[in-house]
Amino acid sequence: MAAETVMLYPNIFHDAPASLDRARDFLVVSGPSDYFPPLGASVVLLSAVATVLTWRHRRLRLWIVAAAAVFVACEFLFSVVFFWPRNEIMFVDPTGTHPPEYLRQVAREFVAGHWVRLVGGAVTAALAFTALLGWARDTAPASRDTAAPAPDTGTAVRDAVTPGRSGGSGG
Numbered sequence: 001m002a003a004e005t006v007m008l009y010p011n012i013f014h015d016a017p018a019s020l021d022r023a024r025d026f027l028v029v030s031g032p033s034d035y036f037p038p039l040g041a042s043v044v045l046l047s048a049v050a051t052v053l054t055w056r057h058r059r060l061r062l063w064i065v066a067a068a069a070v071f072v073a074c075e076f077l078f079s080v081v082f083f084w085p086r087n088e089i090m091f092v093d094p095t096g097t098h099p100p101e102y103l104r105q106v107a108r109e110f111v112a113g114h115w116v117r118l119v120g121g122a123v124t125a126a127l128a129f130t131a132l133l134g135w136a137r138d139t140a141p142a143s144r145d146t147a148a149p150a151p152d153t154g155t156a157v158r159d160a161v162t163p164g165r166s167g168g169s170g171g
């Protein structure tokens with residue numbers, strides 16, 4: 001999403017409707033609609049698999065389920081409701097169907113809505129990464145440090161300077 005935001009969107013939406021026509025010409029062979037639906041479906045499927053595999057770890061499960069819920073809400077449901085109709089208007093409807101000012105408005109709405117989707121992706125990534133860190137911490141082998149613990153020098157110093165505390169003065 002970040003790459004699409006900085007590489008494609010400035011070119012696609014900077015001068016609607018002319019830039020939308022250029023985008024149609026450029027995205028003939030392959031475009032976001034060819035890439036993101038399979039990617040999104042695989043993320044949802046892998047989220048379900050991760051949930052099943054970590055089900056016995058309640059704390060991890062909550063992070064994974066939260067990440068999946070944010071992803072589905074912001075990337076799938078929001079896209080279906082908000083972006084798909086605008087994609088139809090800008091890229092599927094025949095050129096000339098909509099007045100230029102309406103296309104500019106739809107392009108502005110699309111770009112503004114995209115920030116919601118981008119923030120949702122960042123929240124999803126943060127939640128999933130938090131789950132990963134929790135899993136790594138829970139499954140990492142215990143430290144096997146064989147070195148002897150350092151002596152408590154604070155007690156020895158205190159005993160040496162406090163009369164009656166050391167075993168040498170019969171007090």
